[in-house]
Amino acid sequence: MxxxxxxxxxxxxxxxxxxxxxxxxxxxxxxxxxxxxxxxxxxxAWLPPLRREIGKMIIGQEHLVERLLVGMLTGGHILLEGLPGLAKTLAVKTLAKAVQTEFRRIQFTPDMLPADIIGTEIYNPQQTSFVVKQGPIFSSLILADEINRAPAKVQSALLEAMQEKQVTIGEETFRLPELFLVLATQNPIEQEGTYPLPEAQVDRFMLKVVVNYPSMAEERKILDAMDSTEAEINVIPVAKPEDILAARKVMNSxxxxxxxxxxxxxxxxxxxxxxxxxxxxxxxxxxxxxxxxxxxxxxxxxxxxxxxxxxxxxxxxxxxxxxxxxxxxxxxxxxxxxxxxxxxxxxxxxxxxxxxx
Missing domain, CATH: 1.10.8.80 (Magnesium chelatase subunit I, C-Terminal domain)
Incomplete structure (x- = not known):
């Protein structure tokens, strides 16, 4: 053609x-x-330096990094499936720091409530009224770690946020940041104590990315890079949310x-x-x-x-x-x-x- x-x-x-x-x-x-x-x-123009900064912390996993960039450009949410220790969390943290945007990690557990994610109303006795306390969902990059460990009512709390980029608490509706992205992880083999994601929620993830083990050469580079016990992410911010949003407009054309x-x-x-x-x-x-x-x-x-x-x-x-x-x-x-x-x-x-x- x-x-x-x-x-x-x-x-x-x-x-x-x-x-x-x-x-x-x-x-x-x-x-x-x-x-x-x-x-x-x-x-x-911000893409090459962003890739270099991510490469400082993430060795290999080119497919994962590319799909994270796709999510940033499209605003589509991503479901990451892979065994523990494959740099899923580190990749998201590094991306958030390199893009200079807010990042929140939510660890999903069986005893969670929807209010633990979106927030709730708290009574203020001094003002004799309820005030809204916003939850961790009010951030740009959300890492929903082990999302299938939370019950369905908690998983469904993400539906409105993922689809409409807004959250309703009580009678008020709050807009989420324009650069809003949910990156959820789940373990592909451990089924005990997990709750399979509902079909409606699975369909709201633009991509399901399977994260595999690194190659032998990549793992040797990882070993050589881990000469220190310090876990600090030494990444320089090279892009801003405004750069991503401007790139989206060009991408649409x-x-x-x-x-x-x-x-x-x-x-x-x-x-x-x-x-x-x-x-x-x-x-x-x-x-x-x-x-x-x-x-x-x-x-x-x-x-x-x-x-x-x-x-x-x-x-x-x-x-x-x-x-x-x-x-x-x-x-x-x-x-x-x-x-x-x-x-x-x-x-x-x-x-x-x-x-x-």
Missing amino acids: FRQNQQTTLPPAAPPASPNPAPPPGDAIYRSIQEINESVQRSS IYMDEKIRDYIVSLVYATREPKKFQLDLQGYIETGASPRATINLKLVAKSLAFLAGRGYVTPDDVKDAAMDVMRHRLRISYEAEAEGVTSEDIIRKILDTVPVP
Whole structure:
């Protein structure tokens, strides 16, 4: 779909062709893409120093760091699944310090109440009235640690905040910061004393990122870096929330061809009607991905193009985003579980089968 325009078809004042695959033919579109490219370059100047600062504390885990940046650019919440000790908390803390924004960690436990998260009304005897005491949710970056250890009523307290960026306490509604992001963690193997997340809440996470062990070379670097018992995060703030919000506006203007949009819809629709795409998966899928998957695929693909310094989306951006966007939105059947088929296996089959534009 993306073809390099012939130089003879361009007007003399047109900028030189990008070394990246060019967008669809058409002089007007091409010039518009070049303008977006320039805007992306200007508005992403904070990205290289931010990556360097994060790299001071986080060795390896490039996928995790990239997805955290995607969350910042899109405002989408992220569910991190991985074993303890894989730098999930450290990555979020480092990001918060490098972006110079507020960070709060909430440790979820079975005895928590919703008021422990959003806050509550406290009676003031001197004023003979109730005053609102805001909870830790009133921050920019929220780390919901081991979110599946809290009961459903506590988990549901996050729903309004995650979806509408507001919290209701008593009769008052409070707006949350414009740069608001929930990063939740859960242990994939420990089930005792946990409460599975409701489907409604799982669907509100833009991405589910699986955090894996580092490689041997990366672990050796981690060992060499840990020569001191001090745990201080020596990171210099290199970006501000205003930089992130400005970058979001540019990211929203990134060009996406109609064929790419159709490709996104086809990928999501294939999880609901696999037979229409000659996929023999009908017995493995109980419910397919929701429309939120379609919307989030578009947003994440645009953010990946922004991180790559491009003003347009390629099919590879969509394919790169598909696994993290859809793995938690597919509900597999008992037959699939019995045969050891996971939602990741189904998504890979869909990506291999649905025609790429």
